[in-house]
Amino acid sequence: MAITVPRPNLNWRERMFLPAIAAGLLITLKHFKNMIFRRTKVTMEYPEEKWDSNLPEHYRGAPALVRDTDGRVRCVACQLCEFICPPRAIKIIPGEISKNDRFAKVEKYPEEFDIDMVRCIFCGMCEEVCPEQAIYLRKDYAMTGFTREDMMHHKDKLLEIGGVMHGVVLKWNEKK
Template identity: 60%
Template sequence: MTVPRPNLSWHERLYLPAVMGGLAVTLRRFSGTLGALVLGRRSKRVTMFDPEEKWEVPPGYRGAPTLVKDEDGREKCVSCQLCEFICPPRAIRIVPGEIPPDAPNAKIEKAPKEFSIDMIRCIYCGMCEEVCPEEAIFLLKDYAVTGLSRAQMVHDKARLYELGGVMPRPIKKWAAK
């Protein structure tokens, strides 16, 4: 498809009216801010003090996925790898680990030896949270999970638990039968 070039009039070809129009918007905003600062005039603030101020996100907002522990600090994840299987961009990597038979939680059998989520790949779809049978993975409300390098954006197990924290839930898989 060919998009025809518009025929500009002579004053449009000067570009000065457009430049002056842009400057007028800047000056209008500047005088409004100056009036608010110097004279205490009320004006509608269009910026916020990030990261101290955050947007209120709606219920059901899907932020960064994290791992959570139960009230007693135990890992809920049992390394079933369903989330790894379902994740559309293949952002999750799990290495299952075996729980020693003499451990107090031995009836669970498995816990993740390694668990990482590549947040550069993640598309925040929430399917990992939905598929998890143990309620071990939850999406944060925080939308500003950042890093200074690609390596920092791959959240390892320690980072995922640090972000997720404790999530008290009714599932009591640790209780004796």
């Protein structure tokens, strides 16, 4: 059974759409005038100007793995980041540490740790859920690659990007 929706009765001014067009043009002219006379900068000339000094405090960039001061990978392969990742961009294959290893106090380590940067949405949930503070989002914004395989960051590349982290990583702003 179809429902008939009555059309509103428009007068001749409303049927011409002139008031709506005039209002849109007025807004456009106002923005144009502000841009010309106030000389506000709208765009950034990328190769010459960069965001490095102007990044927001809580900017979320590329995820990276870190080592502690002893050279051990902080990740203990608990797979919490893999389970919480909304687009399923993280893949971890855990491996067991042998009893003779100097880092034998933890039972697992990531044998493989892959992040698909094409799928990653930089939400930061992996950073928040990590109990060892092994993964965190850096301030990188220029991540490029020619193929999809270039955007697949493996464990070695993630550790190279992350480097060594001394002490505890301060994830949140304590000023709140």
